[in-house]
Amino acid sequence: MPKKGIEEIRERMLQSAKAGITSAYKSEEYALIQAVNAYMETDKSYNLAYERLSEWYGIYYPEIRISSPESLAKLAIAMSNNGADAGSIERALGNAAKAEEVKKKAESTIGRKMEADEATAVTGFANQVLSTAKALGELDLYINGAAKRVMPNTTYLTDHMIAAELLSRAGSMERLATMPAGTVQLLGAEKALFKHIKFGSRPPKYGILFKLPEVTNAQREIKGRIARAYATKICIALKADYFSKNFIAEGLKKSLSESLKRIKEKPIKPKEEMRRDFDRGYQGKMQGRRGAGRGRGGWKQGYRKR
Amino acid sequence: MPKKGIEEIRERMLQSAKAGITSAYKSEEYALIQAVNAYMETDKSYNLAYERLSEWYGIYYPEIRISSPESLAKLAIAMSNNGADAGSIERALGNAAKAEEVKKKAESTIGRKMEADEATAVTGFANQVLSTAKALGELDLYINGAAKRVMPNTTYLTDHMIAAELLSRAGSMERLATMPAGTVQLLGAEKALFKHIKFGSRPPKYGILFKLPEVTNAQREIKGRIARAYATKICIALKADYFSKNFIAEGLKKSLSESLKRIKEKPIKPKEEMRRDFDRGYQGKMQGRRGAGRGRGGWKQGYRKR
Numbered sequence: 001m002p003k004k005g006i007e008e009i010r011e012r013m014l015q016s017a018k019a020g021i022t023s024a025y026k027s028e029e030y031a032l033i034q035a036v037n038a039y040m041e042t043d044k045s046y047n048l049a050y051e052r053l054s055e056w057y058g059i060y061y062p063e064i065r066i067s068s069p070e071s072l073a074k075l076a077i078a079m080s081n082n083g084a085d086a087g088s089i090e091r092a093l094g095n096a097a098k099a100e101e102v103k104k105k106a107e108s109t110i111g112r113k114m115e116a117d118e119a120t121a122v123t124g125f126a127n128q129v130l131s132t133a134k135a136l137g138e139l140d141l142y143i144n145g146a147a148k149r150v151m152p153n154t155t156y157l158t159d160h161m162i163a164a165e166l167l168s169r170a171g172s173m174e175r176l177a178t179m180p181a182g183t184v185q186l187l188g189a190e191k192a193l194f195k196h197i198k199f200g201s202r203p204p205k206y207g208i209l210f211k212l213p214e215v216t217n218a219q220r221e222i223k224g225r226i227a228r229a230y231a232t233k234i235c236i237a238l239k240a241d242y243f244s245k246n247f248i249a250e251g252l253k254k255s256l257s258e259s260l261k262r263i264k265e266k267p268i269k270p271k272e273e274m275r276r277d278f279d280r281g282y283q284g285k286m287q288g289r290r291g292a293g294r295g296r297g298g299w300k301q302g303y304r305k306r
Numbered sequence: 307m308p309k310k311g312i313e314e315i316r317e318r319m320l321q322s323a324k325a326g327i328t329s330a331y332k333s334e335e336y337a338l339i340q341a342v343n344a345y346m347e348t349d350k351s352y353n354l355a356y357e358r359l360s361e362w363y364g365i366y367y368p369e370i371r372i373s374s375p376e377s378l379a380k381l382a383i384a385m386s387n388n389g390a391d392a393g394s395i396e397r398a399l400g401n402a403a404k405a406e407e408v409k410k411k412a413e414s415t416i417g418r419k420m421e422a423d424e425a426t427a428v429t430g431f432a433n434q435v436l437s438t439a440k441a442l443g444e445l446d447l448y449i450n451g452a453a454k455r456v457m458p459n460t461t462y463l464t465d466h467m468i469a470a471e472l473l474s475r476a477g478s479m480e481r482l483a484t485m486p487a488g489t490v491q492l493l494g495a496e497k498a499l500f501k502h503i504k505f506g507s508r509p510p511k512y513g514i515l516f517k518l519p520e521v522t523n524a525q526r527e528i529k530g531r532i533a534r535a536y537a538t539k540i541c542i543a544l545k546a547d548y549f550s551k552n553f554i555a556e557g558l559k560k561s562l563s564e565s566l567k568r569i570k571e572k573p574i575k576p577k578e579e580m581r582r583d584f585d586r587g588y589q590g591k592m593q594g595r596r597g598a599g600r601g602r603g604g605w606k607q608g609y610r611k612r
Contacts, residue, residue, distance in 0.1 A: 018416040019416075021368075021416045021417075022416050022417070022418070025365055025417060025418040026418065028421070028424075030365050030418065031362075031365065031418070031421075031424045031427075034358075034361065034362035034365060035362070035427055037358060037361075038355075038358045038359075038362060038431050041355070041358055042355065042431075042434065045351035045354070045355070048351070049344075049347065049348065049351070052340075052343060052344045052347055053344075055340065055343075056337075056340035056341070056344060059331055059337065059340060062327075110324040110325075110327045110328050111327075111328070111331060112328070112331040112332065112336065112337070115334070115337075117448055117451055117452075118334075118337045118448070118452075120444070120448065121337075121341055121444060121445060121447075121448035124440075124441050124444030124445065124448075125344050125348075125441060125444075125445065127437075127441065128348065128437060128438060128440075128441035131433075131434060131437040132434060132438075134430075134434075135430055135431060135433065135434035138426070138427060138430030138431075139430065139431065141427075142423055142424070142426065142427035142430075145423055146423070146424075
């Protein structure tokens with residue numbers, strides 16, 4: 001074959017490989033995964049920064065406790081610039097009664113006096129907290145839109161953040177949509193799951209799905225069952241999102257709420273009975289595995305035995 | 307005693323207790339500790355955010371690699387708003403040749419096409435990276451000033467960030483100034499130290515002092531000795547900073563550089579000889595402790611033995 005021919009083929013091969021990469025990234029799910037990862041990380045930084053700011057602020061005004069990061073940051077900025085000025089405190093907190101209380105406490109504070117360059121540093125850090133809050137808002141806005149486009153059924157059943165987190169854990173819609181319900185139920189609980197397999201601790205009941213208000217607010221004994229019911233319906237919704245692209249979530253939600261009603265109406269077994277049932281089933285299943293036959297607390301026993 | 311008298315006394319006691327707290331926080335060291343903690347945490351968030359941004363950006367332009375967080379953020383903002391426009395890329399990178407290269411790569415990219423709302427989300431996140439960089443700069447400015455005021459001698463010997471980190475680890479100037487040199491040398495290496503005590507691994511040679519360029523750039527065999535020389539002089543400097551408030555750092559720095567010269571000129575023992583000496587001394591010292599007599603690698607052995 002002449003040299004020019006080979007080079008031409010090579011060129012065409014490269015072209016098609018590049019086109020393959022481009023088309024693989026064509027789906028919006030990859031942007032969504034990046035966005036939700038960025039959101040979760042920024043959220044962690046945000047909480048740490050808030051705690052740090054409230055500790056720092058505490059050496060000047062130990063009496064003042066503000067539980068909202070944004071209010072604290074705004075208050076810190078206002079008071080660093082204008083001192084205990086009633087108007088600016090009220091503008092920061094948006095609440096006249098609370099502002100009055102804060103002003104009173106600030107005037108008789110036992111904390112350190114804030115020097116000018118300390119005020120600049122605190123203001124800078126408080127601004128950082130505020131801009132992190134703004135970035136979180138922007139990311140949330142995008143995630144909301146993208147999750148509704150990529151997985152409309154799942155988002156309808158749960159909410160955009162939980163749907164996006166499930167996607168991020170799975171890595172792609174293809175993998176997520178082909179997962180069995182039990183895997184979806186435990187996405188995000190990998191650590192507890194492997195502890196169970198390796199050391200025989202109790203198995204986890206939910207991972208990311210714990211964030212569903214229905215699960216969080218349920219009675220302890222039925223939390224796992226509710227998570228399971230959600231997982232089965234989410235699995236169907238995911239398949240619709242990825243394969244058929246039909247919107248079937250309304251029917252799903254209806255049948256889900258019926259299942260939830262059934263679960264809640266079923267009488268709950270007394271604790272001792274449940275434990276006995278669990279240990280019996282568990283001892284049978286765990287035969288031959290590491291840590292097997294130790295019953296509940298097996299992980300701790302195995303861990304302590306050095 | 308009449309009731310009024312008791313209440314008066316109680317009031318006066320409370321007053322004096324409050325005054326005690328205020329005067330305990332009078333020293334600037336507490337503000338400095340808060341600032342350096344905030345700096346270290348923000349720095350961690352900053353690095354994580356940069357990595358996340360470069361991953362996210364990588365799905366659109368996998369060919370473009372930028373190692374500076376700020377340049378990457380500026381580039382992401384410029385290209386999200388104006389596409390691959392030569393002028394705005396150059397303004398973001400501040401380097402015409404690099405901008406030309408980036409523009410070329412961006413035009414023939416194999417990555418995903420950036421949709422409008424993805425561009426908004428990326429811009430928002432890149433702005434967050436930039437504002438974090440700004441906050442870091444402001445904190446550094448304050449730490450620089452405060453460290454020079456609180457510990458002028460120590461700052462002169464090392465630098466403001468290392469001096470402030472030592473203070474933050476120790477918790478107060480009083481505790482730091484009364485520490486022995488060996489403790490100062492290992493501040494920040496607590497984990498390695500306790501591993502050594504508990505499992506018999508090799509002892510750490512330095513903690514925070516590893517950040518000194520003199521230590522970082524030294525030959526492996528003499529790093530520990532250089533850290534030790536620094537720690538002894540830092541200890542003297544700290545005592546001057548806390549007790550006498552004299553500026554003696556120039557003399558200290560001179561005698562320190564002489565010690566460093568001596569250490570560097572001393573011939574280095576061959577590796578085998580050093581190991582033998584270490585193991586011999588070590589086995590004697592570790593008698594009667596857990597993991598004793600196991601020699602090097604003791605920690606691993608102890609850990610594996612379940």
